[in-house]
Amino acid sequence: MESAGYVVESFASAEQFLASASAGHAACLILDVQLPGISGLELQEKLIGADHRVPIVFVTAQGTQANRDKAMRRGASGFLSKPFRREDLLKIVGEAIEH
Numbered sequence: 063m064e065s066a067g068y069v070v071e072s073f074a075s076a077e078q079f080l081a082s083a084s085a086g087h088a089a090c091l092i093l094d095v096q097l098p099g100i101s102g103l104e105l106q107e108k109l110i111g112a113d114h115r116v117p118i119v120f121v122t123a124q125g126t127q128a129n130r131d132k133a134m135r136r137g138a139s140g141f142l143s144k145p146f147r148r149e150d151l152l153k154i155v156g157e158a159i160e161h
Contacts, residue, residue: 063092066152074098076105090117090139090158092151095124103129106136117158121146 063070071088073079075098079091093102100108106118117139122129125143133141139158142150 063152063155068155076100076102076108079105080108086114088116090119090155092119092121092155095120095122095129095133103132106133106138110136117161119151119154119158121151 071082071084073082076093077099079085091105093105095102097105102118102120102122109116109118115137118133118137119140119142120129120133120138121142121144123144125141130141139161140154142154
């Protein structure tokens with residue numbers, strides 16, 4: 063993402079992200095479904111509950127249809143199963159930030 067010109071900040075967990083100053087200012091989140099602590103899907107739910115509508119792109123090895131459907135119903139900008147192409151991620155993130 064940095065090589066494509068994006069400013070990137072990473073976090074060890076969803077809880078660490080929520081406790082950071084970035085939680086209210088992120089332009090887009092790239093999340094895995096499986097995270098230590100609360101899951102990516104749970105983080106998405108918490109952000110919706112707090113009326114924080116940051117675009118979310120899921121990248122995951124847990125790419126079940128149920129997870130994909132749940133994420134997309136809740137407004138995820140994209141859901142990529144690993145392995146995925148760099149170009150696909152860049153395209154989805156770019157479109158998410160534009161909207």
